[in-house]
Amino acid sequence: MNRDMKSKKGYGKDLDLIPVKGHGGKIRYTIKPIDEPFTFDKGFYVFIRALQQLKNNNDGAIMVGLAGPSGSGKTAFSEKVRSFDPNVAVISMDMYNDGSKVVDDNFDDPRLTDYNLLLQNLADLRRGHAAKIPIYDFKSSSRTGFREQPVPESRIVILEGIYALSEKLRPLLDLRVSVTGGIHFDLVKRVMRDVRRSGQGPEEIIQQITDTVFPMYKAFIEPDLQTAQLKIINSFNPFSSLLSTTFILKSSTVPSEDQVLKALADFGPLHTQRKDVDVVDIYLLPPNEDPETCQSWLRMRNREGRYSLMFEEWVVEKPFVVSPRIAFEVNVRVLSGLMALGYEIGTIMKRSSRVFCVKVAGG
Known part of the structure; x- marks a missing residue:
């Protein structure tokens, strides 16, 4: 040999x-x-x-x-x-x-x-x-x-x-x-x-x-x-086959509630409820990533006391973003676990939204 x-x-x-x-x-x-x-x-x-x-x-x-x-x-x-x-x-x-x-x-x-x-x-x-x-x-x-x-x-x-x-x-x-x-x-x-x-x-x-x-x-x-x-x-991105384009349409003006209700009424007999919702998004930077170039932020969202985790959330202000359809409901304790693994809080975004819940008659 x-x-x-x-x-x-x-x-x-x-x-x-x-x-x-x-x-x-x-x-x-x-x-x-x-x-x-x-x-x-x-x-x-x-x-x-x-x-x-x-x-x-x-x-x-x-x-x-x-x-x-x-x-x-x-x-x-x-x-x-x-x-x-x-x-x-x-x-x-x-x-x-x-x-x-x-x-x-x-x-x-x-x-x-x-x-x-x-x-x-x-x-x-x-x-x-x-x-x-x-x-x-x-x-x-x-x-x-x-x-x-x-x-x-x-x-x-x-x-x-x-x-x-x-x-x-x-x-x-x-x-x-x-x-x-x-x-x-x-x-x-x-x-x-x-x-x-x-x-x-x-x-x-x-x-x-x-x-x-x-x-x-x-x-x-x-x-x-x-x-x-x-x-x-192994740098394989597990999201590569799941990415989809999400189009976000932004109005140049803020419509009044009456205008919103009138627009919804065009769809037929409706039952509409209005409520204010507070949302807190915590964006987590993965270990060893540069916050200036990272495009794989982890987002933890608190919406009315319920927490969800979304992978590959991009922080952008453009007409559209690319993000996967992967979101899981989690316990708040996951946040401390992720930080123990080396994730860092990059930014916290808080916002209030008025949500119109619509039920179509017969639906």
Whole structure:
């Protein structure tokens, strides 16, 4: 086997390899850590190059740890790898959850992972044996069975999960990869994923994320990500497919109530109610964003004592704005949770509006 440890400039060439003494004193080769973070696409290219070198320089299964916070794009990355080589095996650490150990709905607690079974499965695959992988049901929070995972033809096994680079697992890994996307996008993607997966309402999920998920990330996940040999920044905007143009028509004059009622009367028999509504909008600046250039403000609105959270709200004074149709009703406690994550209050807008509620006869 070629064990040339000299690298050539440019990531299209060979990466630096370093020897590591494995179980039983056997030498295996791994990738020398690269300090420079990569974009999602370039990271994928370097990742594939790393796998090719590891396969050429190591016997048996190549074990890869793919870690990152919830919603960062780990699954999207592993699916991209599978589309490149369908024979790659992907094992989700979520399957090793023990729902009986959940406390206060904190499903991101590292103590929930059945590490004994996980380590046994990885060791079996490394030795060339098939492993029985558990099947976990998210809605019932229970293990429902097992599936057999043979050593794949590609010899590549990707372990995907928020704790995939934990200290317990690192001795078994030939390559360590982190995927992060910044707290703002990670938050939104986690909400979207968990709504589909668990059946919970978005307001419950947002509360759970601000109360437990990201604090757990800071305490337990972020330190492990620093050990990654390849660091990938996923800048995918989760709103990109949801953006729509909203046209706002502004009158050059302020019509009287009589004029408004007369205009509404043209639609037929109506029952009209008038009320004054106070609205307070709190615009939150995502962590590490420049307030002068940021276009991804988070807006928390208080309307008659009810709070809602809207993503990607742009603060503009133009004939039209572009914003997604994503708004969730939330508890006021979410504000303190977001600020603990690094969001800052950029501005507070207060306004009073007279609202005309119209009910069409027969409607």
